Amino acid sequence: MxxxxxxxxxxxxxxxxxxxxxxxxxxxxxxxxxxxxxxxxxxxxxxxxxxxxxxxxxxxxxxxxxxxxxxxxxxxxxxxxxxxxxxxxxxxxxxxxxxxxxxxxxxxxxxxxxxxxxxxxxxxxxxxxxxxxxxxxxxxxxxxxNLPAGDSASAPSTKGIEPNTLEKIKRFFSDYPETHWSVDDVVDVVGVSKTTTRRYLEYCVESGFISIEMLYGNIGHPRRLYRKCTDSGS
The missing domain is CATH 3.40.50.2300 (Response regulator)
Known part of the structure; x- marks a missing residue:
């Protein structure tokens, strides 16, 4: 209620x-x-x-x-x-x-x-x-x-994931498999909001298509970068 x-x-x-x-x-x-x-x-x-x-x-x-x-x-x-x-x-x-x-x-x-x-x-x-x-x-x-915290090994939820947008993001990472990309980079390519882009990127991370890396500089906060996993399919 x-x-x-x-x-x-x-x-x-x-x-x-x-x-x-x-x-x-x-x-x-x-x-x-x-x-x-x-x-x-x-x-x-x-x-x-x-x-x-x-x-x-x-x-x-x-x-x-x-x-x-x-x-x-x-x-x-x-x-x-x-x-x-x-x-x-x-x-x-x-x-x-x-x-x-x-x-x-x-x-x-x-x-x-x-x-x-x-x-x-x-x-x-x-x-x-x-x-x-x-x-x-x-x-x-x-x-x-003892409420369940969620099964971390379960498949990622497809709620809010639109196939055409997902395919566009996957194709982008497949075209540049050696490059690390920020959220803003992907936003420019896909043309959706940063919040929506993060949701798709997290889905791709959880499904093993891309990996995440934290870039720590001398000044400021760490940046979150994404790259296609070497052993993932296209």
Whole structure:
């Protein structure tokens, strides 16, 4: 059952384009409302204090500290607020600390929208189950806290994938198999929005047609580049 008022969300992410993509995806696909985007811990604390959101999408590496510090802070503990922790840090220590502090989920950058969707679906199911549950028993608790996170080995969803556009993207990568391309490069060729292009690129990555590589420069944030897999078909 859909509730009349969407749940408030705060996004903590210092990459503006990524924060914007997350905002667009969340509000288009879920009964959620992004009430603010923070690019630092200081801004995050201010937005959380002002809006008391039900969910925070929290990046770890921020200009004034690490987001993981916020999960265990009295500020979040004082509200009924869940955290989806999103970070480029794949070390077990950071992951373990986030989980011990009560993170609802932990996602590694670059985040695939299919994985983010699975996490948000779990969150919405949990919220709805807690609202509707009148009597608590073992089976009900098991359903609430063991909601499936999605089978990462399953085939990627074809929802929103149009065959002609997909073929155009595949043909582009097949024509230049040795070249790494950015999202903007593919947007110029295909002629669709950046959000739509990312969806197709993620589909191609998940299906094994192209691979993704993070290019780290001396200044600024890493760039996401795509290249045709050497062992993929055309």
């Amino acid at each position: 859909t509730h009349s008022r969407p749940l408030d969300v705060v996004i903590v992410e210092d990459e503006p384009h990524l924060a914007g993509l997350h905002r667009e995806y969340i509000e288009q696909n879920f009964h959620l409302r992004v009430v603010g985007i923070a690019a630092s811990l200081e801004q995050a604390r201010a937005l959380i204090s002002e809006h008391r959101p039900r969910l925070v999408l929290l990046d770890n590496y921020l200009p004034d500290g690490q987001g993981v510090e916020l999960i265990d802070s009295p500020l979040l503990k004082s509200y009924e607020c869940s955290v989806i922790f999103i970070t480029a840090a794949s070390d077990m220590e950071t992951c373990s600390r986030a989980m011990r502090s009560g993170a609802f989920d932990y996602l590694i950058k670059p985040v695939f929208f299919q994985r983010l969707q699975a996490s948000l679906e779990r969150f919405m199911l949990l919220v709805n189950a807690m609202r509707q549950m009148k009597v608590v028993d073992q089976k009900a608790l098991d359903r609430m806290f």
